[in-house]
Amino acid sequence: MRRALLTGLLPLLLATPAAAMPPSGESSAEVVEVATAAQLAGALAAAVPGQTIRLAPGEYHGAFVARRPGTSAAPITLTGPADAVLVNDGPSGAAPSCPAPGGGWDSGYGLWLYEAPYWRLTGFTVKDSKKGVVLDASPHVVIDGVYVHHVEDEGVHFRRSSSDGVLRNSRITHTGLVQPGYGEGVYLGSAGSNWGCHGNTGGADRSDRVQVVGNTIGPYVAAEHIDVKEGTSGGLISGNTFDGTGVSGQNSADSWVDVKGSGYTIENNTGTFAPPGTFANGYETHNPATTPSFLNGCGNVWRGNRSDLGGVGEYAIKITSTSKCAADPNVVRSSNTVTGATRGLTNVPVTPG
Known part of the structure; x- marks a missing residue:
């Protein structure tokens, strides 16, 4: 009986074309292949937890917004090779007072995740857009191996309490092409003056x-390579390469990292x-007052960083105020090194380690 059953099934198995067989470890329902801008927009709008949206090589022009949440157990993945390139030719239409999708307005962002937690963005490129990748109210997002370049403002922005995210193994160059002072490579949080719009939790x-x-950040990142905004805490900046060539000096943009x-x-x-370029110090801290109040620019630790200031910058690590951080001081470890500084490693006492 078993032999007869297998014999009956054999013709059906042989008749199944190879193209219909999903790759090993994937089901056809889990992977959506896209090759046009319309297909990508549709896939983003219909995405479900556990799904992978896979980009074919080519340029995708449009306003690409992801609003569907993944889950911790089943994130949503958008992936493609480096020659799969997202381009937003906007912005257009009347912008709302606080950025939000809809209403016929195109933000100009290359890729916008809006209330879309647990996404994985891997491999593709974003260019020729107002901003590169913007995350609003989208925690637990991983960006891995993405290339962002030639954007008008910042490259990657974690905004509106987009906490617990990761940006790794990625490259960011040529930002701030229209507004150099707002051309940060990576922007974490929002300035206190913008919390009325972007403050989701406790006003911040x-x-x-x-x-x-x-990550590799620079050259020609016109503002800070990483701008760590007030009210944010507990992050990690590790193993990155910063090339300060082309930093503009506009809007106080004169360091690799401003904390x-x-x-x-x-x-x-x-x-x-x-x-x-214009260069003052490798790393700087600042202590803006905010409402609600936070101990801003305090309790940070530098260790094992290697800085070459090119004979221009004063300090590798400039701590702007020690009195404001008396309750939680910044710590500069002796494992940091510097060459080409006009004044030295740091302006505060060094801690062994």
Whole structure:
């Protein structure tokens, strides 16, 4: 009986074309293949937990917004090769007072995740857009191996309490093409003056515990390579390479990393500077007052960072105020090194380690 059953099934198995067989470990329902801008927009709008949207090589022009949440157990993945390129030719239409999708307005963002937690973005490129990748109220997002370049403002922005995210193994160059002072490579949180719009939790933008790891940022990042905003805390900036060539000096953009948040670990990064550009210090802290009040720019730790200031910058690590952080001081470890500084490693006492 079993032999007869197998014999009856054999013709059906042989008749199944190879193209219909899903790749090993995937079901056809889990993978959506896209090759056009319309297909990508439709796939983003219909995405479900556990699904993978896979980009074919080519340029995708449009306003691409993801609003469907994944889950911890089943994130949604958008993936493609480096020659799958997202481009937003906007912005257009009348912008609302606080950015939100809809209403016929195109933000100009290359890729916008809006209230879309638990996504994985891997491999593809974003260019020629107002901003590169923007996350609003989208925690637990991983960006891995993405290339962002030639954007008008910032490259990647974790905003509106997009906490517990990861940016790793990615590359960001040529930002701030239209507004150099707002051309940060990576932007964590929001300035206190914008919390009325972007403050989701307790009045603040708590884009906390974001990890920026193993990325190459620069050259021609016109503002800070990483801008850590007030009210954020507990992040990790590790193993990145910063090339300060082309930093503009506009809007106080004159360092690789500006830390206004608290409790960050900044370790094992390599930074260089060479003209053209405006450069003051490798890393800086600042302590803006905010409502609600936070201990901003305090409790951060630097260790194992290697800095070459090109004979231009004063300090590798400039701590702007020690009195404001008396309750939770910043710590500069002796494992940091510097060359090409006009004044030295740091302006505060060094802690062994």
